[in-house]
Amino acid sequence: MTNNAKKISLTRGEEEVMQALWELGEGYIADIISRMPDPKPKYTTVATFLKILEMKGAVSRTKMGKIYIYTPLLSREDYAHNLMDTMLGEYFGGSLAQMVSFFSRKEDISTSEMDEIIETMQRIKK
Numbered sequence: 001m002t003n004n005a006k007k008i009s010l011t012r013g014e015e016e017v018m019q020a021l022w023e024l025g026e027g028y029i030a031d032i033i034s035r036m037p038d039p040k041p042k043y044t045t046v047a048t049f050l051k052i053l054e055m056k057g058a059v060s061r062t063k064m065g066k067i068y069i070y071t072p073l074l075s076r077e078d079y080a081h082n083l084m085d086t087m088l089g090e091y092f093g094g095s096l097a098q099m100v101s102f103f104s105r106k107e108d109i110s111t112s113e114m115d116e117i118i119e120t121m122q123r124i125k126k
Contacts, residue, residue: 007082008058008074013041017049018058018072018079026071028064 010018020035021027027035029046036046050070053059061068092098100117103109109117 008056008079010053010056010058010079013045014049014053014056014058016041017046017053018074018076021059021070021072022076026069028067028069032070 016036017032020032023035024031029043029050032050033040033043033046050059050061054061054070058072058074059070060073061070088094088096088099092102104114
């Protein structure tokens with residue numbers, strides 16, 4: 001996570017808009033809507049989410065003629081990191097081992113996936 005990354009909390013709708021914007025890199029509202037799953041939200045709904053995201057510091061906008069182009073200020077990686085930190089702290093008492101144990105019991109994780117997780121953790125530990 002970058003040092004200047006803010007812990008920004010997103011609603012489900014805001015996150016859907018951000019997912020589309022992260023895929024695009026930057027875009028107009030129509031571009032963002034085109035990347036969203038069906039049923040497509042209304043233009044005014046996406047515009048409202050973008051206004052909120054701008055107030056939260058997650059996006060910036062630049063006027064291009066009569067319309068705005070939106071750029072993410074919050075990276076997907078920083079948001080995922082913040083989300084995982086929150087989940088780890090609130091649901092697993094800050095224990096990565098408890099979280100991995102939980103998912104290994106709840107998900108159908110293959111032996112090869114478990115080996116990959118262990119190898120990754122060993123590399124990180126070194």
